[in-house]
Amino acid sequence: MNSTATETVSEENDWTVGKTVVCTCIVLFWVLIYLSMHKLRRNGGRNVWYHVGYFTAVALIIYLLPNDLALDAFNPITITLVCTLYPIYESIRAVCTVDTDDDTSMLQYWIAQGILSFASAWVNDVTNDHPLVRQYWFECLFFYYVWLLLPFTDGAALLYDCVTEPFIVPLIAPYAKKMSNALNAIVTAFINAFHLWFVWFAFFFLSPNLKSIIAICIGTVYPFMASIIAVSTPQGDDDTYWLTYWSCYGILYLIMGFFEHWLKRVPGFYIMYILATIYLMLPMFKGADAIFRSILVPLSGQTEMLMLRDASILRMELESKIPESRRAQVLDAVSKTFGADNSKMPSVRRRPNYGDKSDYGAIEEKEIIV
Structure with missing residues (x-):
C-alpha cells in the first residue's frame, strides 16, 4: 500500500516538474522571439546559413x-x-508605426501562415486517431x-519572393479586382433587394x-488574394x-473557433460571423479600421504610437498640398502651434445659447474661443 502511494506521489511530482519545464521553455522561447523581432533587422531570408542553423536546431529539439x-x-x-496571438500583436504594432x-x-x-492553416x-481531424503523427505534425507546424x-x-x-510573387501573383491579379467589384455589388444587392431573402433562408x-467552410472562405479567399496583390505594389497604404x-479578423476567427463547439447549431451564428467579416473587409464600411482604433490599439497599448503615425501622415499630406514657396512658413507655424504652451493657447468653453432650443427642449450650447 505504501509502495503504491509512493509511486503515485512520484508520478505526480514528475508530472508537475514536466509541466513546469514545458511552461518555462515556452516562456523563454517566446522571449527569444520577442527580442529577435525587436532587436534584429530582417534580411529577406537570403542568408542560407541562418536557415541551416535554424533547421539543425529544430531537428535536435524534436529528436532529443x-x-x-x-x-x-x-x-x-x-x-x-x-x-x-503574438503575430496579431506585432501586426497591431506594425500598423501603428x-x-x-x-x-x-x-x-x-x-499570407504564408493563413494559406497553410486553411489548406x-x-x-x-485525420491525425486525431494517430497520436504520434499528430505530435510530429504540431511540432512541424x-x-x-x-x-x-x-x-x-x-x-x-523568402516564400513571397521565390514562390508567391513570380508564380501566384500573375495568376490571381486579373481576378482580384473582379472579386472586389463583385463583393461590393453583392453586398449592395443584399442591402437593397429584399427578394434575396431566400438565399439566407437556404443558408x-x-x-x-x-456553413463553417463557407464563412471561413468568405473571410479568407478574397483577402488572401488582395493581400498578395497589395504586397506586390509599391504603395504602402494597401499593405496597412x-x-x-x-x-481584426484573426481575433474574430479565434472567437468563432472558441464558441463554435457550443453555438454552431444555433440559428444565425454563422450569419453573424459572415456579417462581421464583411463589415471588417469592405472599404465601404471601414469596419476593420474602426475596430482596430477603438479596441485593439488601446488593448495593446499602442495609442501614442498610432497618434504619432497619424501626425506623420498628416504632415506628409500637408507637404503635398502646400506650394513649395510657402511650405517652410506653414510648417513652421504648425510646429509652433503644437509646441506652444497650453496656458497660452486659446481655451474653449461653452455658454448657453438662449435663443435656440433643441427638439428635446434643452438649451443648446455653442463653443466660443476666449
Whole structure:
C-alpha cells in the first residue's frame, strides 16, 4: 500500500516538474522571439546559413525532446498563443508605426501562415486517431510558423519572393479586382433587394460544417488574394489596410473557433460571423479600421504610437498640398502651434445659447474661443 502511494506521489511530482519545464521553455522561447523581432533587422531570408542553423536546431529539439514533454509543449493552444496571438500583436504594432516596411513583412507572414492553416485544416481531424503523427505534425507546424516569423530567417519574405510573387501573383491579379467589384455589388444587392431573402433562408438549412467552410472562405479567399496583390505594389497604404483587416479578423476567427463547439447549431451564428467579416473587409464600411482604433490599439497599448503615425501622415499630406514657396512658413507655424504652451493657447468653453432650443427642449450650447 505504501509502495503504491509512493509511486503515485512520484508520478505526480514528475508530472508537475514536466509541466513546469514545458511552461518555462515556452516562456523563454517566446522571449527569444520577442527580442529577435525587436532587436534584429530582417534580411529577406537570403542568408542560407541562418536557415541551416535554424533547421539543425529544430531537428535536435524534436529528436532529443521526450515524447511526454513534446505532447505538452506542442499543441493547438501553444500554436495559437505563439503563432497567432503574438503575430496579431506585432501586426497591431506594425500598423501603428510610421514605417510601412514592417506592415509588408507582417502581411507576408499572414499570407504564408493563413494559406497553410486553411489548406491543412483537415489534417487535425485525420491525425486525431494517430497520436504520434499528430505530435510530429504540431511540432512541424509550430517551427514552420516560427521560421516564417523570425527576422533572421524571414521565411515569409523568402516564400513571397521565390514562390508567391513570380508564380501566384500573375495568376490571381486579373481576378482580384473582379472579386472586389463583385463583393461590393453583392453586398449592395443584399442591402437593397429584399427578394434575396431566400438565399439566407437556404443558408439556414445547410449543415454546420458546410456553413463553417463557407464563412471561413468568405473571410479568407478574397483577402488572401488582395493581400498578395497589395504586397506586390509599391504603395504602402494597401499593405496597412489588409494588415489591419487580418489583425481584426484573426481575433474574430479565434472567437468563432472558441464558441463554435457550443453555438454552431444555433440559428444565425454563422450569419453573424459572415456579417462581421464583411463589415471588417469592405472599404465601404471601414469596419476593420474602426475596430482596430477603438479596441485593439488601446488593448495593446499602442495609442501614442498610432497618434504619432497619424501626425506623420498628416504632415506628409500637408507637404503635398502646400506650394513649395510657402511650405517652410506653414510648417513652421504648425510646429509652433503644437509646441506652444497650453496656458497660452486659446481655451474653449461653452455658454448657453438662449435663443435656440433643441427638439428635446434643452438649451443648446455653442463653443466660443476666449
